[in-house]
Amino acid sequence: MEGQEGSQxxxxxxxxxxxxxxxxxxxxxxxxxxxxxxxxxxxxDDMAPLYETLAGSSVLDLDQSVFESMRAKIDxxxxxxxxx
Numbered sequence: 001m002e003g004q005e006g007s008q009x010x011x012x013x014x015x016x017x018x019x020x021x022x023x024x025x026x027x028x029x030x031x032x033x034x035x036x037x038x039x040x041x042x043x044x045d046d047m048a049p050l051y052e053t054l055a056g057s058s059v060l061d062l063d064q065s066v067f068e069s070m071r072a073k074i075d076x077x078x079x080x081x082x083x084x
Contacts, residue, residue, distance in 0.1 A: 010041070013041075014038065014041050014042075017034050017041075018038060018054070018059065021034050021035060021038065021059050035059070038054070038059070039051075039060055042054070042060075043066060046073045046074055047070070048067060048070035048074055051066070051067055052067065055067075
């Protein structure tokens with residue numbers, strides 16, 4: 001899959017990594033890398049609801065400051081849309 005990542009949709013890549021994190025055959029060391037990649041994607045795209053869901057299901061650890069930062073960015077964008 002490594003060589004194919006560039007040609008796939010980012011959402012599909014993220015979904016696949018989330019799946020691998022829940023699969024028992026994936027080695028723990030690989031899960032550490034996958035967790036970081038999932039976290040990086042979620043934070044980069046301000047996916048606060050997904051972050052909250054993944055933390056709630058113990059896929060990721062919830063960092064309240066990261067979560068609040070994402071929520072603030074989303075709220076700012078919503079305010080900008082309301083003004084338009």
